[in-house]
Amino acid sequence: MGSIRSLKCRECGKEYEPQFRYVCEDCFGPLDVLYKEVKVDRKTFELREKTYWRYFELLPIADKKNVVSLNAGLTPLQHADKLGPKLGLKSLYVKNDSVNPTFSFKDRPAGVAVSRAKETGLKAVGCASTGNLASATAAHAAKAGLPCYIFAPSDLEHVKIAQALSYGAEFVSVEGTYDDANRVAAIIGDSKGIGVVNINMRPYYVEGSKTLAYEVAEQLGWEIPDNLIIPVGSGAMLNAICKGFEELHSLGLIDSPKGMKIIAAQPHGCAPVVDAFKRNSDEVIPVERPETIAKSLAIGDPGDGAYVLKRLKQYNGIAEEANDAEICDSILLLARTEGIFTEPAGGVSVAVLRKLVEEGKIAKDESTVCYVTGNGLKTTEAIIGLLPKLIAVKPDAAEVAAMIR
Numbered sequence: 258m259g260s261i262r263s264l265k266c267r268e269c270g271k272e273y274e275p276q277f278r279y280v281c282e283d284c285f286g287p288l289d290v291l292y293k294e295v296k297v298d299r300k301t302f303e304l305r306e307k308t309y310w311r312y313f314e315l316l317p318i319a320d321k322k323n324v325v326s327l328n329a330g331l332t333p334l335q336h337a338d339k340l341g342p343k344l345g346l347k348s349l350y351v352k353n354d355s356v357n358p359t360f361s362f363k364d365r366p367a368g369v370a371v372s373r374a375k376e377t378g379l380k381a382v383g384c385a386s387t388g389n390l391a392s393a394t395a396a397h398a399a400k401a402g403l404p405c406y407i408f409a410p411s412d413l414e415h416v417k418i419a420q421a422l423s424y425g426a427e428f429v430s431v432e433g434t435y436d437d438a439n440r441v442a443a444i445i446g447d448s449k450g451i452g453v454v455n456i457n458m459r460p461y462y463v464e465g466s467k468t469l470a471y472e473v474a475e476q477l478g479w480e481i482p483d484n485l486i487i488p489v490g491s492g493a494m495l496n497a498i499c500k501g502f503e504e505l506h507s508l509g510l511i512d513s514p515k516g517m518k519i520i521a522a523q524p525h526g527c528a529p530v531v532d533a534f535k536r537n538s539d540e541v542i543p544v545e546r547p548e549t550i551a552k553s554l555a556i557g558d559p560g561d562g563a564y565v566l567k568r569l570k571q572y573n574g575i576a577e578e579a580n581d582a583e584i585c586d587s588i589l590l591l592a593r594t595e596g597i598f599t600e601p602a603g604g605v606s607v608a609v610l611r612k613l614v615e616e617g618k619i620a621k622d623e624s625t626v627c628y629v630t631g632n633g634l635k636t637t638e639a640i641i642g643l644l645p646k647l648i649a650v651k652p653d654a655a656e657v658a659a660m661i662r
């Protein structure tokens with residue numbers, strides 16, 4: 258056992274022993290997990306557990322007994338046969354990751370990073386969070402029996418704070434932006450030996466997100482979709498999904514993903530990657546004061562922003578944004594056509610999808626997978642103003658009957 262070969266610098270290629278290390282000492286590039294040769298085929302996974310741990314050989318945990326699992330993953334890939342035709346699309350799928358145990362896709366990266374923290378004997382874990390990672394990390398820490406430290410901006414949605422606190426985490430509420438919280442978390446994590454899942458455990462963290470590619474491929478019968486729409490905060494998920502498809506190809510499980518089109522979706526008010534893309538520049542200029550209802554995407558200085566731009570070049574990509582009104586509208590559209598209630602991040606994906614279909618940048622006969630990454634129950638304040646106000650009535654059937662036409 259022990260499928261990790263090394264940690265490899267994404268920039269200069271230097272390899273390191275898999276230790277508590279996340280940047281290259283020569284060039285400060287990020288480190289990615291490199292695996293020893295593994296032998297798997299399509300059949301390997303077929304009868305396995307219905308969680309993302311079915312891909313165990315492709316994840317950076319050496320010993321199965323260190324897996325900390327809340328049974329996340331293998332979420333529905335819903336054929337959107339109501340929303341698709343409404344937009345004029347023949348083949349639209351929604352990857353509904355809002356139904357994970359803590360109600361966002363963050364159960365994937367957090368679960369893998371906490372498992373790795375357990376495997377390497379770390380005594381505490383934590384994260385810098387825009388909201389969802391807090392609960393994903395806290396819940397997995399609870400299951401692992403490890404203390405958990407959350408660093409997050411103080412203006413998060415109430416539910417996200419209450420949820421994370423309920424799992425028993427220490428919550429450091431930072432007056433400032435996500436980037437401020439992130440900076441503090443990085444320093445505290447390294448000085449106190451805390452495994453901060455999305456900072457000093459990042460090489461392992463991103464490996465969890467790539468299962469969003471594995472599952473979509475498997476659920477489509479190992480076919481590759483034409484388009485992927487992916488919401489972008491730090492950009493780690495988008496990059497990991499690309500890595501996931503590439504790994505499946507190099508393992509011989511799918512054809513080359515080269516022809517796939519990758520679409521990055523960001524909220525207006527925090528769209529530094531979209532801005533760079535539209536300026537045709539490789540340089541992501543940080544947004545100092547993000548202002549958007551899509552708080553889980555409110556990362557002004559995205560760690561993987563430059564890599565997202567590279568991926569867009571590599572995969573005929575597009576980056577597009579949606580404003581708050583378009584996001585809310587799309588949350589309700591998705592709910593009312595597909596019965597899926599998402600938070601604003603998912604609204605961003607759907608809003609960008611609509612925009613690109615209208616502009617003819619997504620062709621009607623192409624197959625498209627739209628990633629919906631978080632649950633609407635966490636963010637009802639975003640859309641409550643758009644819903645009908647209720648007026649209570651007497652429990653009188655005649656009176657109620659008169660109201661219902």
Ligand SMILES: *Cc1c(COP(=O)(O)O)cnc(C)c1O
Pocket residue numbers: 361362363387389390488489490491492493494495553554600602603630631632
């Ligand atoms: C964190 C998050 C994202 C963005 O993921 P990144 O890896 O930071 O780009 C998207 N959607 C939801 C619901 C999130 O919580």
Ligand SMILES: [Zn+2]
Pocket residue numbers: 266267268269270271281282283284285286
């Ligand atoms: Zn390097």
